Amino acid sequence: MSITALAGGIGGARFLRGLLHAVPDADITVIGNVADDITLHGLHVSPDLDTVMYTLGGGINEEQGWGREDETFSVAEELAAYGAHPQWFTLGDRDIATHIVRTQMLSAGYPLSAVTEALCDRWRPGVRLLPVTDERVETHVVVADDTGMRAIHFQEWWVRWHARIAAARIMFVGIDSATPAPGVIEAITNADVVILPPSNPVVSIGPILSVPGVREAVASTDAPVVGLSPIIGAAPVRGMAGATLRSTGVEVSAAGVAGMFRDILDGWLVDTSDADSVAGIEALRTEGHLRCRAVPLLMHDVEAAAAMAREALDLAWSSRRQDA
Amino acid sequence: MSITALAGGIGGARFLRGLLHAVPDADITVIGNVADDITLHGLHVSPDLDTVMYTLGGGINEEQGWGREDETFSVAEELAAYGAHPQWFTLGDRDIATHIVRTQMLSAGYPLSAVTEALCDRWRPGVRLLPVTDERVETHVVVADDTGMRAIHFQEWWVRWHARIAAARIMFVGIDSATPAPGVIEAITNADVVILPPSNPVVSIGPILSVPGVREAVASTDAPVVGLSPIIGAAPVRGMAGATLRSTGVEVSAAGVAGMFRDILDGWLVDTSDADSVAGIEALRTEGHLRCRAVPLLMHDVEAAAAMAREALDLAWSSRRQDA
Structure with a gap:
């Protein structure tokens, strides 16, 4: 069985760990978000790719969901002592080694996909992890303050300002000229199932x-496409996804997020507490069928994530059977 | 009083600490060696400048004489886990922050002298630390093995091979086109005294x-030029200076080193155990006078280094009086 998932950071990574637990023999390709990548102190940081890699490779800081376990912060302390900026993003020492290797390989001319493969050669995440593109794409957030409008890097908005400054607009700088990394389109086209884990729908x-080309591939693949709502009730399961949804005018609800993907979804899972939205969500898709089910969507542990993965696969198979 | 010293790493730094202790109100300029600089993992490392900066700024690892106190090695552990090369040079985490700041500033276009000034703004070493040049100069060592002759970076010869491979030749790559950094020539010309601390005479x-221009400036300055032998008996005080001297055909002795500088020296200090070489050393200089004295040259502690500094200054004044 060949599964392709489009994943952001923490939510995506934890779901993927459950997926691997549920179907350990599956051939899983993860298409990772790179738009929250940022250059800090000359180092190329890929937060979402690393969160997936560390989580599946056994190196993640479980408690916070990102960064390395047994981390130290000597470099960051010293950078602060030198007055180096920015100081709102703290890189751990172990994590820095990943960024040094990545930066070195990128400087040497390797594309990010080759770099990611090299890093995964150590971590052995059990999936094939592909950045969605080898081109540089950055999420910028247009915010307003006393001096007027300005665009800041997503990480500054997210990490420094905790998404508390109203976002007038969220832009993916460079996206129009980006091309899918080698293998991305094929992984979507040739998959038996395509999954959208409960990642941030706006920025992941x-x-x-x-x-360009990815949404079209997801829309046209023969594989059933199923997603899991990152919103339970009116709140994101974790993080500050509400602020990103509001900035794009999308209702903060399982139905609101399903609406963003109505053109590509065959199936959508909402939490049991959102069971009353199932009928409305199924009515969202204008052509074809959109099946919606209400199942527990809180990833308390790997078992819970695995149960969600099984529900997603079951929904996919039933969608496929329906189409056939 | 204005003092200019030409310094390498550990020996130079420890002497300078004694000099500061002996004449705390002096205006001291240190012209530092940059030829053992090396790029590791994309980071510009300046071992000699950092050893001086850390030693005088209170951040040095006292026991080993280089690197930071309270150092951690998380980055190096992780780099090794990734299989990153080279693995024969271990950078500490705190030290890495210095290299990150340096590399960032160099990438932004600042010359090494400006970068060094910025780093010293934190460490406040109590001296003005100038790299001898802003250009890139690298010491390479020509060695022979089964496959023939090859040139390796000095650090590889020194750190990886512990100078145990015979050096056929030591070259300063890039030196012919290098120019003195801003302030270097002026510091030599305008000094009241120029000191050669007990640093490695060949590679520091x-x-x-x-x-180009530095040796001429030292030879023509009105200031007395005095040096301290890094060799006591037939052995370097510390390190592997013997191997570097042998590679250049110089006798491993206080007199051998004095001979390397006979054209620029007004005074030379040897250890009391080398008292019998004083007369021969004084006869080395063909024009002018070369005064030599035998005094204790082991830097057991700051007090001992300060006593050496006082002896060097005393020799300088007596040289000056003699010329006047």
Whole structure:
């Protein structure tokens, strides 16, 4: 069985760990978001790719969901002592080694996809991890303050300002000229099932689908496409996804997110607490069928994530059977 | 009083600490060696400048004489886990922050002298630390093995091979086209005294004097020029200076080193155990006078280094009086 998932950071990574637990023999390709990549202190940081790699490779800081376990912060302390900027993003020492290797390989001319493969050669995440594009794409957020409008890097908005400054607009700079990395389109086209994990729909799944050709591939693949809502009730399961949804005018609800993907979804899972939205969600798709089910969507642990993965696969198979 | 010293790493730094202790109100300029600089993992490392900066700024690892105190090695561990090369040079985490700041500033277009000033703004070493040149100069060592002759970076010869491979030749790559950094020539010309601390004469003082214009400035300055032997008996005080001297055909002795500088020296200090070489050393200089004295030259502690500094200054004044 060949599964392709489009994944952001923490939510995506934890779901993928459950997926691997549920179907350990599956051939899983993960298409990762790179639009929250940022250059810090001359180092190329790929937060979403690393979160997936560390989580599946056994190196993640479980408690916070990102960064390395047993981390130290000597470099960051010293950078602060030198007055180096920015100081709102703290890189751990172990994590820095990943960024040094990545930066070195990129400087030597390797594309990000080759770099990611090299890094995964150490971590052995059990999936094939592909950045959605080898081109540089950056999510910028247009915010307003006393001095007027300005665009800041997504990480500054997210990490420094905790998404508390109203976002007038979220842009994926460079996305129009980006091309899918080698293997991305094929992984979508040739998959038995395509999954959208409960990642942030605006800044994680959004940029992946916005790379020219990707959304079209997801829409036209023969594989059933199923997604899991990152919103339970009126709140994101974790993080500050609400602010990103509001900035794009999307209702913060399982139905609101399903609406963003109505053109590509065959199936959508909502939490049991959102069971009353199932009928409305199924009515969203104008052509074909959109099946919606209500199942527990809180990833308390790997078992819970695995149960969600099984539900997603089951929904996919039933969607496929229906189409056949 | 204005003092200019040409310094390498550990020996130079420890002497300078004694000098500061002996004459705390002096205006001291240190012209530092940059030829053992090396790029590791994309980071510009300046071992000699950093050793001086850390030693005088209170951040040095006292026991080993280089690197930072309270150092951690998370980045190096992780780089090794990724299989990143080279693995024979271990950078500490705190030290890496210095290299990150340096590399960032160099990438932004600042010359090494400006970068060094910025780093010293934190460390406040109590001296003005100038790299001898802003150009890139690298000491390479020609060695022979089964496959023939090859040139390796000095650090590889020194750190990886512990100078145990015979050096056929030591070259300062890029030195012919290098120019003195801003302030270097002026510091030599306008000094009241110029000091050659007990640094490695071949690979530390050697490259400094080899930057076009520097040796000429030292030879023609009105200031007395005094040096301290890094060799006691037939052995270097510390390190592997013997191997570098042998590679250049110089006798491993206080007199051998004095001979390398006979054209620029007004005074030379040897250890009391080398008292019998004083007369021969004084006869080395063909024109002018070369005064030599035997005094204790082991830098057990800051007090001992300060006593050496006082002896060097005393020798300088007596040289000056003699000339006047």
